[in-house]
Each structure stands twice: as C-alpha cells, then as structure tokens.
Amino acid sequence: MINIVKEINSEKLCEVIVEGMRDNKAEDIVVIDLREVENAVTDFFVIGSGESSTQIDGIADSIVRSTRKHLKEKPWHQEGKNGSQWVLLDYVNVVAHIFHKDVRDYYELEDLWADGKKRQIENQ
Numbered sequence: 001m002i003n004i005v006k007e008i009n010s011e012k013l014c015e016v017i018v019e020g021m022r023d024n025k026a027e028d029i030v031v032i033d034l035r036e037v038e039n040a041v042t043d044f045f046v047i048g049s050g051e052s053s054t055q056i057d058g059i060a061d062s063i064v065r066s067t068r069k070h071l072k073e074k075p076w077h078q079e080g081k082n083g084s085q086w087v088l089l090d091y092v093n094v095v096a097h098i099f100h101k102d103v104r105d106y107y108e109l110e111d112l113w114a115d116g117k118k119r120q121i122e123n124q
Contacts, residue, residue, distance in 0.1 A: 010035075010043040010093035013071060017089075017096050018121055020066035021048040024059040026098065029121035030110060037115045044094045045116070047109060049101045053084035059098045060087040067091065 014031060021029050026048030034040035050056040060081065067073040073091060080087040085103045089096040097109060110118065 013067065013073060013091055013094045014044045014046055016066050016070050017046045017063050017091075017094060020063035021046070021059055021096075021098070022121075023066065024050075024055065024062040026050060026059045027101075027123065028104075029123075031119045031121065032110065032113050032116040033119070034113060034116040036117075037113070040113075040116070042090075042093060042095045045097060045109070045113060046094060047097045047099065047104070049099050049104050051101070053100070056084045056087055056098050056100060057081065060089060060096075063089055063096055063098075 018029060018031065027050070029046070029048040032045040032047070033043070034045065035043050048059060050059050060078075064075065067075075075089040076092050077090040078088065079090075085100045086107070087098045089098075099107070
C-alpha cells in the first residue's frame with residue numbers, strides 16, 4: 001500500500017514540475033521513469049534546458065513556486081543556483097535538472113540513465 005501512494009505522489013510531483021518548467025519556457029523537457037531500474041536514486045528525473053543563466057534561474061524558481069502552491073512540497077536539496085549552468089532540485093522521489101544547453105550536451109544525463117523509460121514532453 002505504501003508503494004502505491006509513493007508512486008502516485010511521485011507521478012503527480014513529476015507533472016507539477018513539468019508544468020513549472022513549461023511556465024518559464026524550458027526546452028527539450030524529458031521525463032525519465034526510473035522506478036523499474038535497479039539501484040536508481042529516485043523515481044523520476046525531469047530534465048529541461050534554458051538559453052541563459054537568467055532563464056535557468058527563472059525555471060528553477062517557477063518549479064519551486066508550482067510545487068509549493070499545488071502540492072505544498074519544497075525541495076529537500078538544491079544545487080547550482082550560483083552559476084546557473086545546471087540547477088538541481090531534489091524532491092527525493094523526483095529530481096529536476098535544469099541545464100544550459102551546452103552543459104546538458106556535455107553531461108548526457110539521458111544516456112547515463114538510458115535504462116529508464118524516457119518520455120519527451122511537447123513544447124508549448
């Protein structure tokens with residue numbers, strides 16, 4: 001029973017994070033479902049890109065506002081706000097990554113977790 005509740009909550013959190021990204025025009029949004037991957041660190045990765053450090057900061061702020069407003073959730077941990085080339089928002093069951101496009105290409109996070117189920121989100 002606990003696992004079912006966890007999955008529903010992580011799925012809902014994932015969708016709210018996607019909407020937060022879309023609100024600030026994040027590009028190339030991808031959701032990777034890691035629930036069936038052995039030794040995965042979380043249930044979902046949500047990955048998006050921005051064109052500038054200002055936009056990346058704005059996307060991160062939008063995610064935090066959306067999750068707080070709709071789910072009363074806040075990130076357990078945040079990294080990368082100083083340089084804004086790669087901001088990570090860790091909600092434990094879902095981890096959001098907001099990359100500058102060049103940094104995203106360099107780290108190839110989608111390839112590292114290729115065993116997960118990948119879903120591309122349509123641009124608005």
